[in-house]
Amino acid sequence: MNDSLRRFKAGIFQALAHPTRIAILEHLAEGECSAGELIEKLGMEQANVSQHLGVLRARQIVVNRKAGNQVFYSVRDPVILEILALMRRYFHQHLKESMEMLEQMEDLPVEQSG
Amino acid sequence: MNDSLRRFKAGIFQALAHPTRIAILEHLAEGECSAGELIEKLGMEQANVSQHLGVLRARQIVVNRKAGNQVFYSVRDPVILEILALMRRYFHQHLKESMEMLEQMEDLPVEQSG
DNA sequence: ACACTATATTCGAACAATCTAATATTCCAT
DNA sequence: ATGGAATATTAGATTGTTCGAATATAGTGT
DSSP states (O other): OHHHHHHHHHHHHHHHOSHHHHHHHHHHTTSOEEHHHHHHHHTOOHHHHHHHHHHHHHTTSEEEEEETTEEEEEESOHHHHHHHHHHHHHHHHTHHHHHHHHHHHHSOOOOOOO | OOHHHHHHHHHHHHHHOSHHHHHHHHHHTTSOEEHHHHHHHHTOOHHHHHHHHHHHHHTTSEEEEEETTEEEEEESOHHHHHHHHHHHHHHHHTHHHHHHHHHHHHTOOOOOOO
16 A cells, blocks of 8 residues: 555656756756657757657656647646655765765776786 | 766665565664664565665765664654655546556456446 | 558666675673 | 564665667748
């Protein structure tokens, strides 16, 4: 009972847990946007962006509207954007540790052979 | 903005994206708690809970304090709890769809009349 | 019907996360 | 030192996620 609620929440977090999907949502925060525009802005493979949109759609984080040839996406509920805004705040509050974490994530020293 | 910033955020969301870790954080929301208490409250394997605590620790979402034999955990920054509270709000605002999603997720039969 | 554009889906390999069982560490008491 | 309790770590099988390539679907104009 409580666990399925948590599985639901975990599912939403899982959907947010990818840099590309965060980028998509940050673009959509400024308003509705077509799939094509997103692909262009992100500079990524069409199929890849479409797959990520699929993940967001499956969780109903975004909704879409067809207009002729195109599909326009938007964030269904601004609460999701509030969550992203809080995450930004979290990042800034812990800027120092965050930077260290980023450094570790990015320039992992390679083990020396010998 | 920067992709590494988004990778950082995605990492936090990833850390939140598991029912057990959400349960841990919801317990910790009520105050500091030892690993043992968490294990008991959750009714899960010791190693498993410890691994999940490890994930939360790695992202610095929780901090710990040793007292003798025991290790007490707490949430480092209440912003994380605010994020969880927003998620609860999100769930309630979309209760209907959420329930449908849960049913699909679990393949539970809906209450049948008859 | 045909070509063209926009978007979605499927497939399979590469990679990451999760679980259990076993083992290791740390602290306290004797 | 030795034993026992609390917690952490490792190993390995399993499952889930992500990517690019290829393919499919749907709408538009002719």
